[in-house]
Amino acid sequence: MKKIIITIDGYSSCGKSTLAKQLASRLNYLYIDSGAMYRAITLYFIQQHMDWNDPAQVRDALGNIRLEFIHNQISGQSDMYLNDENVEQMIREMLVAEKVSEVAAVREVREFAVAQQQKMGAGRGIVMDGRDIGTVVFPHAELKIFMTADPAIRVERRFKELYQKNKNITLHEVKENLELRDYIDANREVSPLRKADDAIVLDNSQLTMQEQLELVMQWVEDAIMAHSS
Numbered sequence: 574m575k576k577i578i579i580t581i582d583g584y585s586s587c588g589k590s591t592l593a594k595q596l597a598s599r600l601n602y603l604y605i606d607s608g609a610m611y612r613a614i615t616l617y618f619i620q621q622h623m624d625w626n627d628p629a630q631v632r633d634a635l636g637n638i639r640l641e642f643i644h645n646q647i648s649g650q651s652d653m654y655l656n657d658e659n660v661e662q663m664i665r666e667m668l669v670a671e672k673v674s675e676v677a678a679v680r681e682v683r684e685f686a687v688a689q690q691q692k693m694g695a696g697r698g699i700v701m702d703g704r705d706i707g708t709v710v711f712p713h714a715e716l717k718i719f720m721t722a723d724p725a726i727r728v729e730r731r732f733k734e735l736y737q738k739n740k741n742i743t744l745h746e747v748k749e750n751l752e753l754r755d756y757i758d759a760n761r762e763v764s765p766l767r768k769a770d771d772a773i774v775l776d777n778s779q780l781t782m783q784e785q786l787e788l789v790m791q792w793v794e795d796a797i798m799a800h801s802s
């Protein structure tokens with residue numbers, strides 16, 4: 574069967590990576606979490622006490638960053654490695670979440686990440702989620718999905734996830750972070766978050782994970798058929 578590129582974009586915590594992982598596993602495709610790359614770059618910048626508003630500093634720092642996704646035998650998922658260190662846990666922490674949208678708005682950072690993402694997708698058979706995947710990274714992808722969910726539901730979902738690891742986190746803190754990131758992501762100058770004209774909208778506020786998978790699998794089959802001739 575023909576292998577395609579599936580892009581999933583949308584606001585924070587609406588279930589993009591959950592759906593992307595489900596699809597990759599069902600289709601035996603590669604899943605790439607583009608947000609993890611921006612998070613790892615942000616972690617590096619924080620560790621180096623950098624000023625990411627200074628393009629010269631950013632260019633130098635990017636020259637020292639090597640990002641890799643490496644399969645984790647225990648979880649069955651890919652972990653993000655930054656210069657040979659597994660940073661999968663660290664990049665999910667609030668410290669990084671608070672700064673990532675600022676860093677991801679920097680032109681040089683985006684060029685660096687997008688070039689690597691495009692290389693990863695060269696062979697097709699991938700599912701990539703993020704903010705600009707259908708608009709900038711793979712404008713010719715065969716299937717583009719734009720996910721949304723009710724903001725209160727998104728906050729609740731992300732809170733539950735973070736609370737399992739950190740009992741000090743508050744719902745208010747999570748809500749503020751999601752709102753701020755969504756605002757910066759949708760209003761930045763370079764590749765703002767927006768729906769690609771040919772993307773299908775998926776609102777999963779009232780869908781279980783199983784229901785969303787079954788619905789989207791139908792879209793995948795249609796896209797494969799449409800591009801097989």
Ligand code: CDP
Nearest residue numbers: 585586607608611673674677703704705754
């Ligand atoms: O999972 P969550 O929705 O919280 O965010 P993420 O996908 O891990 O992405 C973290 C941040 O990286 C986003 O808030 C964006 O600022 C940035 N990002 C981006 O600008 N472009 C992408 N393709 C992916 C993420």
Ligand code: CDP
Nearest residue numbers: 585586587588589590591730734780781782
């Ligand atoms: O990648 P993104 O930030 O868009 O969201 P996610 O990390 O895939 O999903 C955020 C949370 O919502 C996870 O804890 C998922 O288990 C949960 N979720 C859900 O409860 N119902 C869905 N239909 C999809 C995701």
